[in-house]
Amino acid sequence: MISKSIPLSRNMEFFLDKKRVWKTLLLTALFNTIIALFLTHLGFGGGFMVNLIFSQSIGLSICSSILLGHYFVRAPSGRGHILMVLGAMIIGATAGSFLGALIAGIPFTVILQGRPALFIQMLFMGILFGTVISYFFFSREKISQTEALLQEEQIKRLTLEKKTLETHLRLLQAQIEPHFLFNSLSNILSLLESDPAKGRRMLEDLTRYLRASLTRAREDTTTLGQEMELVQAYLDICKVRMGERLRYSVELPGRLRDHPFPPMLVQPLVENAVKHGLEARIEGGGISVLVEETPVALRLTVSDTGLGITGDRDGGVGLTNVRERLEALYDGKGRLILEENRPSGLKVTIEIPHEGSEGYHSR
């Protein structure tokens, strides 16, 4: 079925995959051997073989108990985790001691009745070494998690950089979008004959638009005033071309004129409205660009009375780009909201956090 061909994202994993279980058990066995050597060297217990049998059975029992605990209690947190590990160690150490005695051929009575101190010693040592080893695994896990987090952070940063670069490139291309340019030039040429004054005005608009977008694409931040100028120039040109089919208004409160704003966020929305909303509609329609301010947010709305999203469902490509940039620029606090406009068309709102009115007064 479909699943076979679908690549999985890299951070999706089974919590307990077999490979990791084997690796943990193997490492534990290695530690157990070292413990056995160490204890034999100190002259503790009863010779290397007996020590090895005991340390392996106790260590592996503890390890299996902890792994089993993880299996049943998925992702325990904080205190729960410590309690779980402690419980697993007591159970594991007890079970391991008996298992070790069984393998080494030492009767249980020796452990239980003969020398109860030995049993307590073994339990104590099991918990001691168990804690050390668990801590080792715990910090190893923590390190790999931190690494994964770091990597994710790095991927995020690189993606943002790539996106910015892409946007710059796209904008550089967009401002000389051939169809728009040649169509505007044809209009100017025809107007120079029929209505020279109008033709000259359109040439001025086109110059204004080209100059603004050429410089804008290279800058990281502009002002709302400059952005609205660009939008105005673009709409002025479209107005000459579309005539009665296009009505528009651009409203920006005077005090927001110098407010900083990322370049070329509004322009794609306006272009989208013209191209996909109005140009394809016989009777055309209206576009209104509006900037509003609330105590916490700055809201920029581009509404059109065109075909809406059902008429051209692919209008989303440019919008997706704007959404991704907003998210990246404002760390998830910038939003792009799409609404149906009544009776027809689309209303797109950019909402970004407002630096707050205090910032304004202090300036």
Next chain:
Amino acid sequence: MKEVKAIIADDERPLRQFLKARLSEAWPELMICGEAENGREALDLVERHRPEIAFLDIKMPGLTGMEVAEKITGSCEIVFVTAYDQYAVEAFEREAVDYLLKPVSPERLEKTVNRLKEKLAKDPKPRRVSPELLHRLLSRLSGKESPQHLQYVRVQHGDGIRLIPVDEVIYFKAGDKYTMVITREGESLIRKPIRDLAQELNPEKFWQIHRGTIVNVRFISRVSRSLTGRGVVRLKDRPETLKVSIRYMHLFRQM
């Protein structure tokens, strides 16, 4: 020679006027019997006036120049007009279809006019533009604009309707009458049942993991499995977990 009639179709008035003016210089006897500002008007004009020639802008509202051409080819000579469409221009060159580039230059127009005059004098039966070519150009014009999968869901928000791009949806959950749409910003309801969504969403991006749950793969952070073989999906940006029923576990199995 009998009077030759032509129509001009372009949605931009200054451009119609410009072409008309240039034509009156290059071919004073040509009668422009009508101007259309969209594809439908162009079709009407052709039916009403039966012109010998139609100048058609490629990009027009209503019907595009290609769509008009598809319907009228064979009944008159067609000259396409475009500001810029490299792909179409190359195709026209290859298939010897008449076309003009905006802004229309007098030299180029003269060539086209001469060709048309020659053709009409030799053989009054209009040429046909190959339907394959029109079809190809048409599907290229509209093809990229009709994705096969659902792109937006419409949700009631206040007294308006919001369009949420499906890419932003973390998961869909079936309710009694409605389907719940969960995004980073909250939950909303839509009328479309899970069954329909499963059909319409892109299966590479959305997995049905339960009879009543469809999850956006890009929001899955982890999948774990219980002893009973049932899976549990953990999400990015949401605290809750989602159950995977056994019949959908194969989706995660290749790990």
